[in-house]
Amino acid sequence: MMILSGDPPKSRVLTLVLLVIILALAATPFLFPGAKALNVAAKICVFAALVASYDLLLGYTGSVSFAHTMFYGIGSYAIAIALYGMGPNWAAVATGIVAGLPLAALLALAIGLFSLRVAAIFFAMITLAVASAFQVLASQLSWLTGGEDGRSFQLPELLRPGTVLISKNLFGFEINGRILTFYLVFAISALMILGLLRVVNSPFGRVLQAIRENRFRAEALGFRTVFHLTYANCLAALVAAGAGILNALWLRYAGPDTSLSFSIMLDILLMVVIGGMGTIYGAIIGATIFILAQNYLQSLMGVASKAASEAGLPLLPGLLHPDRWLLWLGLLFIASVYFFPTGVVGRLRSGGGDKSKGASH
Amino acid sequence: MTEIAANDPLPKPKRDIAPILLPIAVALLMIPLIGSTSSWLTLTAASLAMGMMIFIMASGLTLVFGLMDVLNFGHGAFIAVGAYVATLVLAPFAASIQADSLWVNLAVLAPAALLSMAVSGALGLVVERVLILPVYGQHLKQILMTTGGLIVAEQTLYALWGPQIIPMPLPASLRGSFILGDVAIAKYRVLAMLIGLAVFIAIQLVLNRTKLGLLIRAGVENREMVEALGYRIRRLFLGVFMTGSALAGLGGVMWALYREQVHASMSDDLTVLIFIVVIIGGLGSIGGCFIGAILVAMVANYGGFLVPKLALVSNILLMVAILMWRPRGLYAVTSR
Numbered sequence: 124m125m126i127l128s129g130d131p132p133k134s135r136v137l138t139l140v141l142l143v144i145i146l147a148l149a150a151t152p153f154l155f156p157g158a159k160a161l162n163v164a165a166k167i168c169v170f171a172a173l174v175a176s177y178d179l180l181l182g183y184t185g186s187v188s189f190a191h192t193m194f195y196g197i198g199s200y201a202i203a204i205a206l207y208g209m210g211p212n213w214a215a216v217a218t219g220i221v222a223g224l225p226l227a228a229l230l231a232l233a234i235g236l237f238s239l240r241v242a243a244i245f246f247a248m249i250t251l252a253v254a255s256a257f258q259v260l261a262s263q264l265s266w267l268t269g270g271e272d273g274r275s276f277q278l279p280e281l282l283r284p285g286t287v288l289i290s291k292n293l294f295g296f297e298i299n300g301r302i303l304t305f306y307l308v309f310a311i312s313a314l315m316i317l318g319l320l321r322v323v324n325s326p327f328g329r330v331l332q333a334i335r336e337n338r339f340r341a342e343a344l345g346f347r348t349v350f351h352l353t354y355a356n357c358l359a360a361l362v363a364a365g366a367g368i369l370n371a372l373w374l375r376y377a378g379p380d381t382s383l384s385f386s387i388m389l390d391i392l393l394m395v396v397i398g399g400m401g402t403i404y405g406a407i408i409g410a411t412i413f414i415l416a417q418n419y420l421q422s423l424m425g426v427a428s429k430a431a432s433e434a435g436l437p438l439l440p441g442l443l444h445p446d447r448w449l450l451w452l453g454l455l456f457i458a459s460v461y462f463f464p465t466g467v468v469g470r471l472r473s474g475g476g477d478k479s480k481g482a483s484h
Numbered sequence: 485m486t487e488i489a490a491n492d493p494l495p496k497p498k499r500d501i502a503p504i505l506l507p508i509a510v511a512l513l514m515i516p517l518i519g520s521t522s523s524w525l526t527l528t529a530a531s532l533a534m535g536m537m538i539f540i541m542a543s544g545l546t547l548v549f550g551l552m553d554v555l556n557f558g559h560g561a562f563i564a565v566g567a568y569v570a571t572l573v574l575a576p577f578a579a580s581i582q583a584d585s586l587w588v589n590l591a592v593l594a595p596a597a598l599l600s601m602a603v604s605g606a607l608g609l610v611v612e613r614v615l616i617l618p619v620y621g622q623h624l625k626q627i628l629m630t631t632g633g634l635i636v637a638e639q640t641l642y643a644l645w646g647p648q649i650i651p652m653p654l655p656a657s658l659r660g661s662f663i664l665g666d667v668a669i670a671k672y673r674v675l676a677m678l679i680g681l682a683v684f685i686a687i688q689l690v691l692n693r694t695k696l697g698l699l700i701r702a703g704v705e706n707r708e709m710v711e712a713l714g715y716r717i718r719r720l721f722l723g724v725f726m727t728g729s730a731l732a733g734l735g736g737v738m739w740a741l742y743r744e745q746v747h748a749s750m751s752d753d754l755t756v757l758i759f760i761v762v763i764i765g766g767l768g769s770i771g772g773c774f775i776g777a778i779l780v781a782m783v784a785n786y787g788g789f790l791v792p793k794l795a796l797v798s799n800i801l802l803m804v805a806i807l808m809w810r811p812r813g814l815y816a817v818t819s820r
Binding site: 185 | 555557615618619624625627628629631632633635636639640642643644646647752753755756759760762763793797799800803804807
């Protein structure tokens with residue numbers, strides 16, 4: 124249990140579900156042929172890490188930030204601008220990482236020092252304002268960011284789809300640069316999630332939970348709550364920027380729609396709440412459910428919408444239109460905040476889980 | 485401490501006029517920077533009109549927060565709903581809208597605005613009962629619930645009206661400008677200013693001259709005390725919430741006419757602007773909200789004229805500057 128930092132899933136069903144998800148993700152290149160399945164799997168990995176970092180803020184410190192996509196975008200844009208400007212080589216990748224991560228952390232530090240002193244509600248509003256300003260800035264500085272079009276770039280030789288590492292006749296599967304990139308995304312996302320698990324189970328993580336439960340009491344116990352909250356904010360920003368880097372590497376593109384838009388922020392919120400706040404594991408579940416729904420529910424809704432319009436029903440075709448899938452997820456979101464505030468993970472843990480371990484928690 | 489005899493009048497509360505002077509100072513400071521007096525006057529009129537519209541939308545939000553400690557992240561939804569509902573009235577009467585008579589135009593506009601306010605207000609009732617009542621007193625869940633409500637409202641609007649932008653032309657008699665010498669002031673902006681001022685004065689009168697207003701102000705300062713005196717503050721709150729939602733609907737109609745188009749995503753940009761106004765003004769303060777709205781509009785107009793690229797970022801700078809000066813906004817009403 125070292126690798127999970129002594130915080131196992133604590134429910135047999137949950138363990139099983141997580142194992143299935145992780146194994147399926149790891150085996151995607153071999154189990155599900157085709158570009159779409161691989162894209163979906165990579166997106167799940169990136170978002171699992173991104174949502175887990177958001178969970179550190181929302182679930183463990185109880186502060187609602189609307190600026191999380193900003194850090195994600197900083198990571199994406201840093202790597203995209205570096206690779207676009209310096210050409211497809213590893214030095215550019217390194218430059219992007221070295222420039223992006225500290226920038227995200229510094230910005231998080233500034234926001235934290237400025238607004239975390241006040242109530243959670245103030246923090247939420249200020250992060251919303253800063254994030255929208257950043258989005259405008261990114262689309263205005265088109266000489267640097269490519270404006271609304273974003274930046275497409277080429278990856279270093281080793282990671283390109285054309286690079287065949289192991290040819291088909293050896294194992295029956297071709298291992299090319301694209302699959303290597305996928306495993307890079309998978310491994311780094313997994314490392315970041317395990318790192319976050321370590322953070323939340325450290326004494327520092329316990330202090331964060333104490334602040335969430337009762338900030339005054341935590342302060343009275345002698346903890347400098349502003350320091351702890353700012354530190355958590357910076358850590359979350361670093362992981363988000365890391366996820367952004369992976370996202371840009373996978374897409375070979377960074378633009379406002381894929382890395383900065385407010386709708387991504389809403390997606391993250393939906394994922395963390397549906398998965399379960401304050402559990403880290405919830406991020407994996409939430410990201411998997413949401414992205415599978417995003418990619419496969421839409422086609423299902425298209426079929427239903429068509430059937431409804433052929434049957435001549437009023438209103439339903441519009442409500443079931445594939446573009447309206449967010450409506451149903453929004454309703455699910457409200458219902459899950461209301462009925463299952465602990466999300467899927469909390470539900471599984473309190474339900475058919477291992478009672479003896481659950482009680483000691 | 486000076487002694488107060490029983491018959492002396494109560495000591496007047498101190499008037500804090502520094503925030504009132506701030507927008508005036510900003511406006512005067514801009515005269516030399518902009519150079520020409522006529523463009524300064526046009527920009528100032530534009531800022532006042534935009535400020536009034538933002539104030540109408542933001543006033544409900546700040547009162548709801550001040551009174552009940554509820555922050556509605558879905559406030560923008562009422563704005564969009566108001567604008568969409570107005571198209572229901574304005575589209576069938578397009579001919580009267582194009583008639584070149586102020587009274588014929590207003591005879592269509594006024595019912596459209598009233599219907600928008602009624603629908604937004606009714607929606608406010610539903611939102612308060614369904615989304616906010618169950619999570620009352622829990623900030624985190626309030627933010628999540630109302631954000632979820634915003635998503636659902638926006639998507640429902642798309643489902644009902646379709647994702648395209650709906651044009652909303654200004655009535656014929658409100659197009660064009662009043663021209664005084666070399667100064668041009670758009671007619672619609674004058675109307676917006678008048679409506680905004682009327683709303684501000686009405687809110688101030690209700691708050692300061694009626695028993696209802698007294699209860700609301702007392703509730704903002706100390707909720708438990710008002711409850712202990714036997715008033716049902718929950719009902720009061722519901723009333724304020726519905727009024728705030730209706731005002732947001734009115735603001736939505738005005739904003740849609742100002743931009744001459746309706747789209748569900750209009751709530752996203754405006755929500756940010758409104759939050760900045762509410763923070764600048766001090767949560768719960770109507771006067772602060774009024775000044776904050778004018779300041780934000782001034783920064784947007786003067787800033788857009790002087791340094792066009794920094795229009796939205798300048799709002800953040802304004803917010804930082806104000807919070808450095810007064811960490812809890814221009815007027816800190818609540819103790820929270």
